[in-house]
Amino acid sequence: MSVKPHKNRRVVWLRSAVNAVAMVLLSGCTSAGLSTAKILQDAIVGSSVQIPANLSVSPYRYLWAKSNDSKALLVLGAVEPSDSGSIEVWFSANQEILRIQTGALGRIVSTRGLQTDWVRSSLRVNPNVSGSLKVLLRERDVMPGWRYGLTETLRQTSFRKPPRLARQKFRPELLNSKKVTSWLMENSPQAPELGESVYARDAAGQVIAGYQCLAADLCIAWERLN
Amino acid sequence: MPSCRFVYCLGATELVLRSDIFSEAKSPALTSKATPRTERSLDRLLAGLLSLCISMCPMPINAKELPAPKARERMSEYLIRLGIGGEHYLEGLCWSTENSRQGQAQRLRRLQMGLSPVVNELSQVMAPADQSAWRRLLDSINPQGCAALSVRDPQQLALLPANDPLLESEDQIRLVDRPNMVAVVRPDKSFCGARFEPGASVKAYLQLCGVNEPSGVDLIQPGGDEAIDVGVALWNSNAQRAPAPGAWILPHGLYANLDRWFEEDLRQVLMAQGAFHGPSLVSSSNATNLPRAQDHADLAVTASDWGGMGLLQIPSARTPKAGYAGLQLSKTSPYTRLNFILSPFDWLEAGFRYVDVSNRLYGSTIAGGQSYKDKSIDAKFRLLEETRFVPQVAAGFRDLVGTGLFSGEYLVASKRFGPFDATLGMGWGYAGGRQDIDNPLGALYSKYKTRPASTDSRTSSGKLNLSTYFRGPAALFGGVQYQCPSGRWILKAEFDGNNYQNEPQSNDQNQSSPINLGVVYRLGKWLDLTAGFERGNQLMFGVTLYTDLSSLSTPKLSEPRPLPIQATPPAYNNASAPADVYRQIRETLEKQTHWTVTSIARRDRELVVEVAEHDVFDWQEAIDRANAVLHALAPQDIRQFAYVLRVRGMPLRTLVTDRQDWVAQKTQLARPAERFNQPPVTPTVSWVEPVRPSVLDQPLETAKPDRLTGGLGFTYRQSFGGPDGFILAQLSAQAEGEFRLTQSSWFYGSLEYGLLDNYKDFDYTAPSNLPRVRTYVREYVTSSDLTLPTLQATQTGQASDEVYWSVYGGLLEPMYAGVGGEMLYRPWQLKSLALGLDVNRVRNRGFKQDFSLRDYEVTTGHATLYWKTGWQDIVAKLSAGQYLAGDRGATIDLSREFANGVRIGAIMTRTNVSAAQFGEGSFDKGIYVSIPFDVIMTRSSNNIANVTWRPLTRDGGAKLTRKYELFELTRVGR
Numbered sequence A: 001m002s003v004k005p006h007k008n009r010r011v012v013w014l015r016s017a018v019n020a021v022a023m024v025l026l027s028g029c030t031s032a033g034l035s036t037a038k039i040l041q042d043a044i045v046g047s048s049v050q051i052p053a054n055l056s057v058s059p060y061r062y063l064w065a066k067s068n069d070s071k072a073l074l075v076l077g078a079v080e081p082s083d084s085g086s087i088e089v090w091f092s093a094n095q096e097i098l099r100i101q102t103g104a105l106g107r108i109v110s111t112r113g114l115q116t117d118w119v120r121s122s123l124r125v126n127p128n129v130s131g132s133l134k135v136l137l138r139e140r141d142v143m144p145g146w147r148y149g150l151t152e153t154l155r156q157t158s159f160r161k162p163p164r165l166a167r168q169k170f171r172p173e174l175l176n177s178k179k180v181t182s183w184l185m186e187n188s189p190q191a192p193e194l195g196e197s198v199y200a201r202d203a204a205g206q207v208i209a210g211y212q213c214l215a216a217d218l219c220i221a222w223e224r225l226n
Numbered sequence B: 001m002p003s004c005r006f007v008y009c010l011g012a013t014e015l016v017l018r019s020d021i022f023s024e025a026k027s028p029a030l031t032s033k034a035t036p037r038t039e040r041s042l043d044r045l046l047a048g049l050l051s052l053c054i055s056m057c058p059m060p061i062n063a064k065e066l067p068a069p070k071a072r073e074r075m076s077e078y079l080i081r082l083g084i085g086g087e088h089y090l091e092g093l094c095w096s097t098e099n100s101r102q103g104q105a106q107r108l109r110r111l112q113m114g115l116s117p118v119v120n121e122l123s124q125v126m127a128p129a130d131q132s133a134w135r136r137l138l139d140s141i142n143p144q145g146c147a148a149l150s151v152r153d154p155q156q157l158a159l160l161p162a163n164d165p166l167l168e169s170e171d172q173i174r175l176v177d178r179p180n181m182v183a184v185v186r187p188d189k190s191f192c193g194a195r196f197e198p199g200a201s202v203k204a205y206l207q208l209c210g211v212n213e214p215s216g217v218d219l220i221q222p223g224g225d226e227a228i229d230v231g232v233a234l235w236n237s238n239a240q241r242a243p244a245p246g247a248w249i250l251p252h253g254l255y256a257n258l259d260r261w262f263e264e265d266l267r268q269v270l271m272a273q274g275a276f277h278g279p280s281l282v283s284s285s286n287a288t289n290l291p292r293a294q295d296h297a298d299l300a301v302t303a304s305d306w307g308g309m310g311l312l313q314i315p316s317a318r319t320p321k322a323g324y325a326g327l328q329l330s331k332t333s334p335y336t337r338l339n340f341i342l343s344p345f346d347w348l349e350a351g352f353r354y355v356d357v358s359n360r361l362y363g364s365t366i367a368g369g370q371s372y373k374d375k376s377i378d379a380k381f382r383l384l385e386e387t388r389f390v391p392q393v394a395a396g397f398r399d400l401v402g403t404g405l406f407s408g409e410y411l412v413a414s415k416r417f418g419p420f421d422a423t424l425g426m427g428w429g430y431a432g433g434r435q436d437i438d439n440p441l442g443a444l445y446s447k448y449k450t451r452p453a454s455t456d457s458r459t460s461s462g463k464l465n466l467s468t469y470f471r472g473p474a475a476l477f478g479g480v481q482y483q484c485p486s487g488r489w490i491l492k493a494e495f496d497g498n499n500y501q502n503e504p505q506s507n508d509q510n511q512s513s514p515i516n517l518g519v520v521y522r523l524g525k526w527l528d529l530t531a532g533f534e535r536g537n538q539l540m541f542g543v544t545l546y547t548d549l550s551s552l553s554t555p556k557l558s559e560p561r562p563l564p565i566q567a568t569p570p571a572y573n574n575a576s577a578p579a580d581v582y583r584q585i586r587e588t589l590e591k592q593t594h595w596t597v598t599s600i601a602r603r604d605r606e607l608v609v610e611v612a613e614h615d616v617f618d619w620q621e622a623i624d625r626a627n628a629v630l631h632a633l634a635p636q637d638i639r640q641f642a643y644v645l646r647v648r649g650m651p652l653r654t655l656v657t658d659r660q661d662w663v664a665q666k667t668q669l670a671r672p673a674e675r676f677n678q679p680p681v682t683p684t685v686s687w688v689e690p691v692r693p694s695v696l697d698q699p700l701e702t703a704k705p706d707r708l709t710g711g712l713g714f715t716y717r718q719s720f721g722g723p724d725g726f727i728l729a730q731l732s733a734q735a736e737g738e739f740r741l742t743q744s745s746w747f748y749g750s751l752e753y754g755l756l757d758n759y760k761d762f763d764y765t766a767p768s769n770l771p772r773v774r775t776y777v778r779e780y781v782t783s784s785d786l787t788l789p790t791l792q793a794t795q796t797g798q799a800s801d802e803v804y805w806s807v808y809g810g811l812l813e814p815m816y817a818g819v820g821g822e823m824l825y826r827p828w829q830l831k832s833l834a835l836g837l838d839v840n841r842v843r844n845r846g847f848k849q850d851f852s853l854r855d856y857e858v859t860t861g862h863a864t865l866y867w868k869t870g871w872q873d874i875v876a877k878l879s880a881g882q883y884l885a886g887d888r889g890a891t892i893d894l895s896r897e898f899a900n901g902v903r904i905g906a907i908m909t910r911t912n913v914s915a916a917q918f919g920e921g922s923f924d925k926g927i928y929v930s931i932p933f934d935v936i937m938t939r940s941s942n943n944i945a946n947v948t949w950r951p952l953t954r955d956g957g958a959k960l961t962r963k964y965e966l967f968e969l970t971r972v973g974r
Helices: A006-029 A036-043 A164-169 B037-056 B075-081 B098-115 B128-139 B154-159 B202-208 B260-271 B581-593 B619-633 B659-667 B672-677 B777-782
Strands: A062-067 A070-080 A087-091 A097-101 A108-112 A117-125 A135-143 A147-159 A182-187 A197-201 A207-215 A218-224 B063-065 B093-096 B172-176 B181-185 B191-195 B216-220 B227-231 B248-251 B324-332 B335-345 B348-361 B371-384 B392-398 B408-417 B420-429 B474-483 B489-495 B515-523 B527-534 B538-548 B595-603 B606-614 B640-647 B650-658 B685-688 B708-722 B725-742 B745-757 B786-800 B803-813 B816-825 B833-845 B853-868 B874-882 B888-897 B903-911 B924-932 B944-949
Touching: A062 A097, A070 A097, A087 B154, A097 A218, A097 B154, A108 A207, A164 A197, A164 A207, B075 B154, B093 B098, B098 B128, B098 B260, B098 B672, B181 B202, B191 B202, B202 B216, B202 B248, B216 B260, B248 B260, B324 B527, B335 B888, B335 B903, B348 B924, B581 B595, B581 B606, B581 B619, B606 B619, B619 B640, B619 B650, B619 B659, B650 B659, B650 B786, B803 B833, B816 B853
Parallel strands: B181 B248, B606 B640
Antiparallel strands: A062 A070, A062 A218, A070 A087, A087 A097, A097 A108, A108 A117, A117 A135, A135 A147, A147 A182, A182 A197, A197 A207, A207 A218, B063 B172, B093 B172, B181 B191, B216 B227, B216 B248, B324 B335, B324 B538, B335 B348, B348 B371, B371 B392, B392 B408, B408 B420, B420 B474, B474 B489, B489 B515, B515 B527, B527 B538, B595 B606, B640 B650, B650 B685, B708 B725, B725 B745, B745 B786, B786 B803, B803 B816, B816 B833, B833 B853, B853 B874, B874 B888, B888 B903, B903 B924, B924 B944
């Protein structure tokens, strides 16, 4: 299971197809006999993930995550304290890490092992803006490339019903869940490449699921399963 | 104008501002307005107060030394225990051990000693003022001795034990808060702390600290893992990363006249200092105007209409990076060019080309209405690399050994000015077709004033036209390209060196303007689209597909997940081990490694695994996987793993791993003392001489490999540029099978059935003055849809530890049947040398590739020297002997092998056949690319594809194609 790479995986698929053609073309030039059928079989890769039954009695807490066609189940490995509440540390089987803030500011705040990692990020309410539209300030450090100290504002809009983006990105079980009482859309004018984010909130205003882009080609939908 | 005067001790445990060693920091940002005298006084007062305050503090205000770790505590456990997590600025984490502190202190002392009056090694080359400035800077450094850590996040460390060091109680761990500054070493050898600005480039910090543009800098990011060479001048600016908070910037040129060790030691000292932090001294009043890292881009080096790097019609002095492979199609009426360019070295680009001349016929008698096709080979050599004041210079040859229709030579220089890259050159022959200036070389040698007629005849083409190079009238050419900041668009303008009034085949073209204009759009890092307007009246269009062969690789997603490595072995010993443990080991090994394991035995505390066959390219990966299996399953009293590698029954090598060392290597980060000061007592993986393991006579587990193997697939072949059509191609279904009599003797056969081809157009049989050993290609590929290309029996053996042999007989290849034998001397200790000898008696096969034979029979064979030269990764294969046509001579095969196993090479054969006898092409030659399947497959594979381009298939210098060559059979991965 891997959160990585929906893009990586897609690229690998694309490359697998190109490679398959290349290997047919090259198969006449090999140094030793090789079955092309075997090569084709090896060139194509795939993955699937199944949500375990009996989640309610599982000793582990699971996070469902999806990025494009790649799905993964992550397990809660640790909870770290922070100034703005606790942060859950989720592990994938591929040694990837998602850190998700708990509470009303539930966001992916940090990742490790993805093709683009947010090394850390922080959110605070912009004190300079008042009115009905809530504006947050976000600062983040991004790797690779040492893009540190990126600062941007986030504009939020609330909805009672799931917006279209939510309907596209989340499991139907979540969309129909009574636990979700409101939805929050968020975007940043300073980081248009990240597009819109959407979060599901419960009656207490806690974020229980989210869809968030860490880079133009890396967006992750996540949902706590138990 | 001085704005502040600071220099301070650097380090996390001590940060002292000392007014006596303060240096002047001039910042354009701060000096843009005249600083009033009162402000300057205030600056000094504040600096003094700050100095006083900090010098009284035992610790810097934003660094904390963490409590001592417990002995043998993991770094991850330690950090988690202290509540340090993702929120902290872990780039500021410094782990120092006794050894790392000593190492850095020694380096620092060596630097200081080099400057001391007593041992003044550098006094000969450095002015006294410079010496004292260096001394002040070195004195201000308080060594921290931070050891390199590739992973710092505690949770990630816990997941990646190989990166997670075991701490000792005397280790010191410090963590600084996120710094707000970046350090720049000024030319006056003082440190300048510039306020961190997100996204600001190295150049911005240099500006802030008043450092005039150096050619480049070393950028040390706060983790200190590496120093990156960043170009910041107009001529070498490259794509770059922004310095992170706490980074260090060392401009080049500070070390003028200093030995290299001084430069290297200083860099190492700063890398071990951890993140730089202190009060921010210099900041910009307008951060938004600072140069941004994202605005810097690498110089765009793109293909000309001829495939090689350049503008449109004219070449530039640029060469692509080693590993470049580009396939380009470009059209400017009446010429359509298909160019294939390779770059085995940074200093060489070479390739071949097919030119279609749309208004000339190939030859009505042999090719009907097909337009004329010309083949040619190009090469360009970089003579000088660009520096601040010197342009890059290259010399190039077009149509080097072809018919010479477009042959030309040039000398060209290119100089970069930021986004502009200007080119000026002189061409001869077709490259200087304007012919409007006398050849300057004519002043030295009168024979250079005229250019002999091109040797445009079928019998002499293919030779190097040495008598024409750089001769005759010349022409100047030049141009400039501009790359847009996005790097996607490149605009080109050039003055063409050709006026198209001396075209070959009396095919002069009208030129309305000598200025050509074009634009390139770069789609990702693999496709360039070019459009242009040339000769003042012609549109040009080009498509270039390119890649970097040296970086080809594919994630191995089809491989099973390696077994996790536990720090402790299984609880059982040999006596208490499960009954089927060795069967489990064999089955898991085969699943994990693609090995065929034939037996497992035990010798004292060593487990010996015999590997009969392997399909492995990356041996390090395979051994790690195998070790993980053995460590997970083998009884705890096993201390050593030995893998006896065999191929076709021949024992090649034995690979030995010390279990404990290997586990330590994989489950903890080596401490600095282990990494730098002393080599491991026992190498964890060591190659040893092949041993005939008598122990395998009493195996614990055995298995017999399958006797019959085979598969179905497809095969494709094509030929380019013949008179019957530009591409003649065939796609066939292929069945192949192998039957093993023993491990070292087997039958192999393949059967093909043509599915798709355009061979109905294939009419031309090339003339030949030699026995027709290869030129009956048409007859062989068109006589039957169902063919039996190979059916042979082979036996291999080993005469001694380093001498291997094979004998074989049958239908050896599509055109020849017979018998042969080969011996190979492969001294494993030398690694770089091997010597082979093969002798074959073969007979021409029938055209239908069945069991019929034709009359021609010959003895052919070669002595071959295989040599890894050790110079620029060049591999040489030199062979001499008798070829299929009975001609005698030698073949030279030179290639560059990249780290991923891809090779780019050239091959040339000269025999005692004259050029006239040989026919078109004069002698056999070709260019090839050798690609391991491993780099394009999602699973590991030891197979290699060789794609060779030969301009012509002729009978001279032709070799027998043997299915199994001992050098390849005995190759163990890379």
